[in-house]
Amino acid sequence: PLVLGIETSCDETGVGIVRGHTLLADAVASSVEEHARFGGVVPEVASRAHLEAMVPTLERACETAGITLSDVDAVAVTSGPGLAGALLVGVAAAKALALGLEKPLYGVNHLAAHVAVDQLEHGALPDPCLAMLVSGGHSSLLRVDDVTSSVTPLGATIDDAAGEAFDKVARLLGLPFPGGPHIDRAARSGSSVAIDFPRGLSSRRDLERHRFDFSFSGLKTAVARWVQAREAAGEPVPVADVAASFQEAVCDVLTRKAVDAAVSAGIEDILVGGGVAANSRLRVLTEERAARHGIRVRVPRPGLCTDNGAMVAALGSEMVARGRTPSSLDLPADSSLPVTEVLAG
Ligand code: ATP
Ligand code: MG
Ligand code: FE
Numbered sequence: 310p311l312v313l314g315i316e317t318s319c320d321e322t323g324v325g326i327v328r329g330h331t332l333l334a335d336a337v338a339s340s341v342e343e344h345a346r347f348g349g350v351v352p353e354v355a356s357r358a359h360l361e362a363m364v365p366t367l368e369r370a371c372e373t374a375g376i377t378l379s380d381v382d383a384v385a386v387t388s389g390p391g392l393a394g395a396l397l398v399g400v401a402a403a404k405a406l407a408l409g410l411e412k413p414l415y416g417v418n419h420l421a422a423h424v425a426v427d428q429l430e431h432g433a434l435p436d437p438c439l440a441m442l443v444s445g446g447h448s449s450l451l452r453v454d455d456v457t458s459s460v461t462p463l464g465a466t467i468d469d470a471a472g473e474a475f476d477k478v479a480r481l482l483g484l485p486f487p488g489g490p491h492i493d494r495a496a497r498s499g500s501s502v503a504i505d506f507p508r509g510l511s512s513r514r515d516l517e518r519h520r521f522d523f524s525f526s527g528l529k530t531a532v533a534r535w536v537q538a539r540e541a542a543g544e545p546v547p548v549a550d551v552a553a554s555f556q557e558a559v560c561d562v563l564t565r566k567a568v569d570a571a572v573s574a575g576i577e578d579i580l581v582g583g584g585v586a587a588n589s590r591l592r593v594l595t596e597e598r599a600a601r602h603g604i605r606v607r608v609p610r611p612g613l614c615t616d617n618g619a620m621v622a623a624l625g626s627e628m629v630a631r632g633r634t635p636s637s638l639d640l641p642a643d644s645s646l647p648v649t650e651v652l653a654g
Contacts, residue, residue: 310382310629314622317399318419319389320355322362323618324370326558327626331430333374335619336364345486359460371539385625388416388653389646396642413635415625415651423582425456426620435578439571444583445472448571450521457631463522475524478532478555482548492552501550501557508562523571560591568598580607587611
């Protein structure tokens, strides 16, 4: 079946088209430039941009896939979590399509879609797998027994998300928004052991209560203090070294805990998803540490890690394949949809 997926949870308007695990089109329009000068996504600006981009992006996806809308067998859409006003645009568009085409509608969870997208690159997901979901708004370790129906959180950040930490530290270093890719690039010419930044929730005492949880706000504060001390002393800030050392602190904790979670649950596959999964150091370090325990790692290519419509279509396609009951046309946009709710009403 041909499945069309719509994504509008944040600042990317995405329309993806898949057939089974085959990606036919992945059209993305981003309003990121419009938010850059504010240093973060402005919800009202994002909603308006989605409204303007929806139809052109839909047309571009159909053109790339070489299909017409009447070929579509099912429509999937991100129903949450995300920015309420932004989600509404996608949900309204998806309902209109499903109603007009008389095809089933699947309101899916954005976070589960970040996991499901890997099927487009590496085929069917291994069941179970341990998903390290690291994005702009979330950072969790999930046990995924079935990406259409059974996602169990094992741990999560207790404060900032990993992507948020990248963005905040980039800002401290005077790098553009969103900062993740810029830190990644700057870090390549720096030393990851130049500065010993803290590893959150890694002390023996913290591990007792927060074995699979993360904390990145203390790290961000430590970087801020370090940079301010340099500036106060009138010394130049070694941006590459700070970027590399900060990135190492984030990747160290993420990979250590993900591998620990997989080993302790007897899971042999780790899947990394979400925007931060595009990070080059995270990809290498996860591989390296997992390999020591005979654990396989799957990470989608960077372009599929950040928000897009293909990931929504991929999860929708799996809903169809597994015979899940479609959502009703009353499907709400739910800004705080929990990750355990993979398919929304
Ligand atoms: P969520 O999925 O939690 O709703 P989101 O959709 O806004 O949040 P994504 O698009 O999944 O987030 O990811 C965006 C985040 O990924 C940003 O914080 C960005 O800085 C980060 N990111 C993108 N590329 C990289 C990279 N190479 N290294 C580190 N971080 C990166
Ligand atoms: Mg974005
Ligand atoms: Fe996302």
